[in-house]
Structure formats: C-alpha cells, structure tokens
Amino acid sequence: SRALFGSCRYIVEDLLPRFGVTSTLVDGRDIDAWKKAVQPNTKILFLETPSNPTLEVIDIKAVADIAHAAGAKLVIDNVFATPTLQRPMEFGADVVVYSATKHIDGQGRCLGGVVLADQQFISDYLANFLRQTGPSLSPFNAWVMLKSLETLDLRVREHARNAEAVARFLEGHKGIERVFYPGLPSHPQHDLAMSQMEAGGNIVAFEVKGGKAGAFRFSNALQVVKISNNLGDSKSLITHPATTTHQRLTPEAREELGIREGLLRLSVGLEDSADLIEDMERALA
Template identity: 65%
Template sequence: MTTPDKLTPADIAALRPDTRLVHGGILRSPFGETSETLYLTQGYVYDSAEQAEARFKGDDPGFIYTRYSNPTAAMFEARLALLEGAEVARATASGMAAVTAALLCQLKAGDHVVAARALFGSCRYVIEELLPRFGVAATLVDGTDISAWKAAVRPETKVLFLESPTNPTLELVDIAAVAQVSKAAGACLVVDNVFATPMLQSPLALGADVVVYSATKHIDGQGRCLAGAVLCSQKFLDDHLQTFLRQTGPSVSPFNAWVMLKGLETLPLRIERSQSSAATLADRLAGQALITKMIYPYRADHPQHELARRQMKGGGTLVTFEVEGGKAAAFRFLNALKVVRISNNLGDAKSLVTHPATTTHQRFSPEARAEMGISDGMVRLSVGLEHVDDLTDDLVRALAAV
C-alpha cells in the first residue's frame, strides 16, 4: 500500500533531470517516510483469493513475488527510466545479467548477431561463445567502420550490439549511424552505455532500441553493490523481456536496488566532479615524458573527437594511456601509486587503475588484444572523487618511479 505523491507523473515529467533523480519514481508508504523505503520481502499477501487470482491475471495492479518485481526495485527502475527517457526499465542482479537477458530474451536458434569487436570481456564471451552454443551465429566487426556493420548484416540478423566508449581503449562507435543500419535491417540495436553513463550519452535518443547498464559502476558510484538494468520500450518488455526475466530469475536484490536508487540522487554531482578531474588529468599526464599515448574522448587528439562532441555531453570519467616500457613499466607505475588503487573495477568514488592486458582482457590471445588496440603498456584509470591535485601528485610521482 503506497500513498499518492504530491508530485504527479506530469509534474515529474516537467522537472529537470537532476530534480527527477531526487524525486522521481517514489512509492511512499502511508508512514510518509522522507527517504525511499527498502522493502525486504520475498512475497506479498492478498486480501482474498479473488484478489490473488486478479493479480495473477494482471487485472489487479500490485506485486506478486520479488523475482517478478519489488517496490524498491520498481522505484529504481522508474527513476532510471525517467533519466534515460525510456518507456520502461527493468533492474537485474548485475550488468552481465542485463546484457545476457537483453540478448537471450529475443534470440533463437538460426538468428544472427553483429557486434563490435571492442567489447567488455564478458560481453564478448556471451556473443562469441554462449550464443553460438544455442545456434545463434555472431559476426564481430570493427565498430568504428560503418561499412563493416552494413556488410555483416544478413537476412537473419536480429540484433546489433555495441558499447561506446569501449573498454579500455575509449574508442567510439557512431550510435546514430549504426542505428540506421539496424533499422534498415529490421534488427534491434542494443547499446551497453556503462562507460558514458546516462548523464553523458542517451543511446535511445540516438536511435538505439535497448540500453543496458552495469549499475554496479557509476550508478552505485561507491563500490558497494552489484546491479544492472535494461531500458526499452513497453512493446519490447511485453514481447520479450518481461517473461524472460520472470521465468529465468536474474532479479536484483531489494537492498542492491535501494543502494542504486539512492545512488541516482547524487549521480549528476559525482559524474560532474569525476569527469572534470578526468579531463584535467588527461591533459596533465599527456605532457609527461613516459606517457606515449593519451586517450580521452574530449581531447582534440582523440581520433574521434568530433563524434565525441556530437554524441556525448562530456568526455567521461575514464582515461586510458600507454606507459613507455611495456608491461614491466606499467607494473612499476601501478605498484608505485598510493592514492590511486589497483582494481579492475570502475566508476567508484575511489580512483582505480588497471592493466587491461593482464586483467580484464587477459583471456584474449596477444593477437586478439592487438586487434582491439590493447598494448602491454596500456593503463586504464577510472577517476574518482578525490581532489584532482592529490591524484596528479600521486600519478606523477608514480611515473617518476618507473
């Protein structure tokens, strides 16, 4: 039982994004709590057998079982959908649960998927190894080459999948151009928007059909819980996603959904701060002797700088660079850092650094890594909320130790 909020859905729709992230989607209980409630419950009771029947038929709105939905998860989903401009959102247990559900819910044996080669390692596993086991063929293309997307499409192509910027090389894919290819093929474009975050890039507005998130990253923003989300149209939910999620059960825990819901309140502030520091650090480090390559989407020397300005509202919170001297030099650099910690995670309040060739992309052959542009001296930095001068001091001191 929840009470209607003073702010009607029409009021919320008229609010600016930052305000929606604080007030959107609230299901306030009759106790009138200020902060959103954490509903730790597996099930729900009904007033009568007739009500239970009506609920299962879909005639009585309300909750049935937390594997299906939960009020705290519903608040997180509504708030995220408002931010993204999506008709609906569904939360999942992790980002990979979101990716896997968005793909499997709509694919069947005989279908074909085209995906950009530069993908997060687990997404590559799902596309390259898991889908073919169930008779779904996959073609990997250079995501930056629109003619490669066009050439890869076949009559049985059902899904196009990409992430932009990519992990860890911060390469961009022109989402609007791929969306055109997808529409012409009658396929569904799924975009993993983790690196850009919903603050900086809106794939649905660029023509994507489905957006997926690892909420684990910037949406939590303080390195606590795992969660994911799929954002789509009501039709996609009804035709594909809803039944798949309900029956296979990659549900988000209510506690994790609550953390993510509260994370959305501060997302704009955190992204603004981390992004501003990331841009500053990219410029400061680019001038250092041992940095042989600096990759940051909003820098003028990024090969897709114009696309970045067109497609994204900012350069993002990640910076990737190459340290002269390959793996040994990169390791010496990482080991000398004190404020910035070594971790393969990203989107945390704490700045985190990783060596992709030996961690996130270790399972690929050296040739496959080279094809993805991942060198042995490459380092990926996720910029947190510390003072940018402390981060600069730490990074410059560690470079000197190399």
C-alpha cells in the same frame, strides 16, 4: 562491434554459439563494415561507445539507421558514458544496457544491471524470462541503487572534470606513450564524441613506456589510486586490461583492439584532481 568488454566477448564468441546464435565482429568505427556484416537473419547490432578499454567512439545514429533498415534492433552498452553524459535512445538506439555496479552505485557496494527499452520490448523479450530465471536485486541493494541515482548527475560531472585534468597531465608527460580520452582534441573521434556526449567521461586509458613492466611498476607505485578492475567508483581505480578484463583474448586479438602490454585503464574518482596528478607524477618519477 569487436571492441567489447572481455566478458561480452566471451558471451558472443563462446556462450551464444552453444544455442545456435552466430555473430560477426566488426570494427565499430567503420560504418561500411556494419553494412557488410548485416545478414537476412540479423536480429541485433550490439556496441559500446566509448569502448572498453581504448575508448573508441562509434556513430550511434549511423549504426541505428543500418539496424533499422535491416529490421534489426540496436543495443548499446552505455556504461562508460553513463546516462548523464550520453543518451543513446536520442540517437536511435532501441535498447540500452548498464552495469549498475559501476557509476550508478558509485561506491562498489552492490552488483546489478539495467536493461532499458520500450514497454513492448520488455513485455515480449524480458519480463517472463526475468521472472522465471530470477536475476532480481534484493530490496536493500535496490534501495542503495535508488539512493545513488539521486547524486548520479553531480558525481558523473565531477568525475569527468577530474578525468579531463588527469588526461591533459598524462598527455604532456614524457613517461607516457599515448593517451586515449574522448574529451581531448587529440582523440581521433573527438568531434563525434562531443556530438554524442556532454563530456569525455571518467575513464582514461594510456600506455606507459616500458611495456608490461613499466605499467606494473607505475601501478604499484601509486598511493591514492588503487588497483582494481571495477570502475565508476568514488575512488580512483586502475587496472591492466591485458591481464584482467581482456586476458581471455589471444595476444593477436588484443593487439587488434589496441590493448598492448603497457596499456592501463584508469577510472578517475572524486578525489581532488591535484592529488591524483601529484600521485601519478610521483609514480612516473
């Protein structure tokens, strides 16, 4: 899918070609585009749903069927949805990846990642590579992650409740051009999202009137919400994708993905939703 986190786009477009690995970027919502992109040598179909930062939702089962018909694997970045709200393997995914730095840690303390797959895949492709190259968590960071997993379900569900309240507020505010949130009925793939997810998640994207200047003015006026490109934290965090996570892309590529100058990505935390709404209302005044 073309709608990937900026670092993933870099890996796919700049890093992997150095090793002879080619790729085709498609509009992940277009199932026919997936079918047309598959080649005889296709090994992996890769997507994230909901996507970063515009929260596009992709039909996991439909893409899984295409991958398996071609003898390929479907790999899904499930960071935004979390394992609490979406379990891609139930819809046919072969491999699921997470940045554990986000919701799994939940407080911005540790760096880590997770690759989930069956034992055969791990033995064939991952175990020896990881052993030889050494991307292993320190014992302390592993302990922090394990402790955080104990509260993941409770935290994520509260995140999602707060996010829906914030999204509804933003959708009704005259200073906002539009809101992207899978849990809102106005989201173009709301029905699909709710068939795959248990709730809309904690990420809300929205366009502030006034373009980049308006987005920066709003972000700088916030007091409860902090500026950071992390997400899934207990604190609410906001970032401007065009100048952070997706700044490597050309303006044309960002426009194609809907990443306009006024777009902000908000990771809704665990503060009281009334406090968050009051903070945003003041910043929009």
